[in-house]
Amino acid sequence: MLRRDLCPIPRAVRPCRLSQPQAFQDDGYPMSTPARLHVAHALHEVFGEGGRVPDIWDRDLGEDAHLAQALLGLCLRRWGRLQAWVKPKLKDPDRGVPLGTRVSLAMGLAQLAWLPGVSDHAAVNESVDLAADRDLGFVPHKGLVNAILRRAAKDRVALAAELDALPAALDRSPAVDRALNAALAPHRAEGELEALWARLQQPPRPDFRLLKGDVPEGLVPVAGLPGCLCLEEGAPFPRPWLEASGGMVQDRSSQALLAYRWDQPVTRILDACAAPGGKTTTLALRHPGATLTALEVHPKRAARLRQTLQQRGVAAQVVQADAAEWLEVCGVTFDLILLDAPCSGSGTLQKHPEWPWLKHEDLPRLTSLQRRLLTAAADHLAPGGLLIYAVCSWLPEEGLAHREWLEQARPDLVPAKVWPARPGATSEPGDEATALFQPHPLRWDGEGFQGFAVRRN
Numbered sequence: 001m002l003r004r005d006l007c008p009i010p011r012a013v014r015p016c017r018l019s020q021p022q023a024f025q026d027d028g029y030p031m032s033t034p035a036r037l038h039v040a041h042a043l044h045e046v047f048g049e050g051g052r053v054p055d056i057w058d059r060d061l062g063e064d065a066h067l068a069q070a071l072l073g074l075c076l077r078r079w080g081r082l083q084a085w086v087k088p089k090l091k092d093p094d095r096g097v098p099l100g101t102r103v104s105l106a107m108g109l110a111q112l113a114w115l116p117g118v119s120d121h122a123a124v125n126e127s128v129d130l131a132a133d134r135d136l137g138f139v140p141h142k143g144l145v146n147a148i149l150r151r152a153a154k155d156r157v158a159l160a161a162e163l164d165a166l167p168a169a170l171d172r173s174p175a176v177d178r179a180l181n182a183a184l185a186p187h188r189a190e191g192e193l194e195a196l197w198a199r200l201q202q203p204p205r206p207d208f209r210l211l212k213g214d215v216p217e218g219l220v221p222v223a224g225l226p227g228c229l230c231l232e233e234g235a236p237f238p239r240p241w242l243e244a245s246g247g248m249v250q251d252r253s254s255q256a257l258l259a260y261r262w263d264q265p266v267t268r269i270l271d272a273c274a275a276p277g278g279k280t281t282t283l284a285l286r287h288p289g290a291t292l293t294a295l296e297v298h299p300k301r302a303a304r305l306r307q308t309l310q311q312r313g314v315a316a317q318v319v320q321a322d323a324a325e326w327l328e329v330c331g332v333t334f335d336l337i338l339l340d341a342p343c344s345g346s347g348t349l350q351k352h353p354e355w356p357w358l359k360h361e362d363l364p365r366l367t368s369l370q371r372r373l374l375t376a377a378a379d380h381l382a383p384g385g386l387l388i389y390a391v392c393s394w395l396p397e398e399g400l401a402h403r404e405w406l407e408q409a410r411p412d413l414v415p416a417k418v419w420p421a422r423p424g425a426t427s428e429p430g431d432e433a434t435a436l437f438q439p440h441p442l443r444w445d446g447e448g449f450q451g452f453a454v455r456r457n
């Protein structure tokens with residue numbers, strides 16, 4: 001049985017053989033076995049269950065987390081070509097191959113091709129061990145995995161060249177093509193799909209926001225976005241600074257979204273979908289005199305939100321509730337409402353390379369939830385108040401479709417031009433500001449986001 005929670009690996013149910021470091025791991029880029037097991041579990045979760053890789057999947061791996069992250073990223077980002085490379089080497093290419101075999105082979109091949117610091121021994125033998133693992137592999141294919149990987153290990157440079165030469169489209173699913181086309185269409189840039197895909201295949205680099213004190217060494221400002229910081233080339237990840245709440249990780253699209261220009265009085269703010277609390281924190285910084293209510297429907301996420309805000313010294317009332325239900329009974333209106341709605345996350349492809357392979361059938365459920373939340377938020381906007389709706393998705397049904405519907409259904413709400421009209425943003429020619437937040441996916445180096453702002457008459 002595979003566990004849903006990938007971390008930590010339950011030692012009691014793992015064979016001891018695989019819990020011990022292997023004798024051959026004496027190369028300069030060793031990979032401990034727990035790291036490989038974590039990667040295999042994560043791949044089973046994605047390709048077996050259609051589930052996401054939990055954020056904390058590598059929590060207990062220590063230094064090995066770097067290599068595990070690299071290997072998991074390679075397997076997810078290049079899954080299609082890894083499978084395509086193997087297929088002609090099988091006796092019966094059209095017969096289905098068990099997931100355990102595909103995972104063992106993909107992990108072995110990815111290490112041989114793209115992780116030159118991993119020795120042949122480590123890449124091959126541990127993948128063969130994995131194939132022989134009753135939970136994660138497919139025991140009858142141990143010999144097959146061994147034969148394919150040993151042959152591939154004879155010329156690793158040629159293997160990398162063959163894999164790199166396969167078409168990039170193999171690594172995309174139909175859902176990805178749809179998302180990329182949706183990202184490019186508003187900018188009339190449909191012809192740049194391959195360039196966008198190539199950009200999204202690069203490992204993501206984090207952005208940060210200063211919360212208090214000095215900027216730590218190694219972080220530099222992002223031009224044009226005050227308060228946004230990024231890591232200098234080669235600088236260490238600023239973990240101590242983050243742990244001391246000197247700053248937080250926040251993608252530059254979120255920061256740009258919250259750089260709205262609004263000079264009307266704001267005394268009551270609602271963050272309707274708040275966890276994990278990055279935007280709640282920014283709202284508190286932007287409007288220090290206002291009272292701030294943060295809603296979150298999931299109990300665990302609400303508890304974490306409360307804790308995070310406390311650590312950061314953010315004064316907010318955190319309520320665990322469905323935002324629409326809570327609004328119905330709250331009896332107040334708000335001068336500023338942020339609805340950062342739950343969505344498909346199609347704009348987070350770079351950070352979540354498993355996205356192409358997830359089951360995406362819950363889109364209708366999400367769009368109707370978004371509409372329900374938007375209606376409730378619109379109903380509780382004070383006269384003259386500002387409502388910002390956003391999703392980290394490029395799909396029009398999660399963004400612009402709601403805006404068009406709102407325009408028709410709610411004449412009391414008018415577009416509020418609160419964002420600077422950057423080059424590449426969708427705005428009317430000559431306009432200095434726009435009510436539509438839709439950064440160009442190639443000219444803007446942040447996550448895919450869509451948003452719009454309306455004001456109540």
Ligand SMILES: C[S@@+](CC[C@H](N)C(=O)[O-])C[C@H]1O[C@@H](n2cnc3c(N)ncnc32)[C@H](O)[C@@H]1O
Pocket residue numbers: 254272273274275276277278279280295296297298301321322323324340341342343373
């Ligand atoms: C996109 S995330 C919000 C991210 C957050 N604004 C931030 O920047 O840190 C959406 C959140 O809405 C929560 N959510 C989903 N349905 C909800 C509902 N009906 N009411 C309130 N929160 C909901 C999800 O659990 C999730 O934490």
